[in-house]
Amino acid sequence: MIFTAHIDIMPHDALLDPQGKAVEGGLAKLNMANLTQVRVGKHIRLQVEADSLEAAHTVVDSACTQLLANTIMERFQYRLEQIS
Amino acid sequence: MIFTAHIDIMPHDALLDPQGKAVEGGLAKLNMANLTQVRVGKHIRLQVEADSLEAAHTVVDSACTQLLANTIMERFQYRLEQIS
Numbered sequence: 001m002i003f004t005a006h007i008d009i010m011p012h013d014a015l016l017d018p019q020g021k022a023v024e025g026g027l028a029k030l031n032m033a034n035l036t037q038v039r040v041g042k043h044i045r046l047q048v049e050a051d052s053l054e055a056a057h058t059v060v061d062s063a064c065t066q067l068l069a070n071t072i073m074e075r076f077q078y079r080l081e082q083i084s
Numbered sequence: 085m086i087f088t089a090h091i092d093i094m095p096h097d098a099l100l101d102p103q104g105k106a107v108e109g110g111l112a113k114l115n116m117a118n119l120t121q122v123r124v125g126k127h128i129r130l131q132v133e134a135d136s137l138e139a140a141h142t143v144v145d146s147a148c149t150q151l152l153a154n155t156i157m158e159r160f161q162y163r164l165e166q167i168s
Contacts, residue, residue: 005119006092008127023128026151034133035089035147043092043127044107049118063119067110 003048003056007078009069010041044068048080056080087132087140091162093153094125128152132164140164 011017020038027035046063050056060078069076095101104122111119130147134140144162153160 008090008092010127010129020128023152024130027147030147030150032143032147034143035130036133037129037131039129041127041129043094043125044104045094045121045123045125046108046119047121049120059116059118063111063114063116066114068107 001050001052001056001082002084003050003053003080003082005044005046005048005056005060005078005080007044007046007060007064007068007076008041009044009064009074009076010039011074013039015073041074042068047083053080053082085134085136085140085166086168087134087137087164087166089128089130089132089140089144089162089164091128091130091144091148091152091160092125093128093148093158093160094123095158097123099157125158126152131167137164137166 017039019040024038048056050059064076065071101123103124108122132140134143148160149155
């Protein structure tokens with residue numbers, strides 16, 4: 001079975017996000033001060049080959065904790081979409 | 085009305101994604117060679133204050149095209165979630 005994983009990795013809410021602050025300043029300068037609380041993270045899309053949905057979850061969890069996200073500073077969430 | 089916008093900004097499919105390739109190599113070294121076709125982009129979350137859903141769409145579209153995404157190399161998609 002093949003799945004596409006759509007993974008979002010965001011800084012923890014308790015942490016400052018200087019990149020988000022910079023974007024917020026840029027938006028304000030473009031007269032979009034009604035856009036606030038900007039947080040910038042990563043979006044990763046990948047293809048998973050696995051025997052079952054459960055196995056796919058296991059491998060994506062493991063990829064996120066071991067390589068993709070720094071779980072001290074970031075949290076991740078994802079959804080899997082079966083494509084075949 | 086206040087909305088949260090969840091924006092994904094990804095490199096166009098036709099373009100190489102060296103960061104994605106590097107992640108794919110890293111995953112293979114961690115014995116996760118069943119994870120392939122990695123694409124790395126940005127995920128941005130922000131709050132929108134607007135009079136209507138339509139107005140919120142307009143301002144988020146404009147923020148994406150003017151500041152957040154480089155539409156030559158990236159495409160964006162987003163969803164709006166009303167929070168009040």
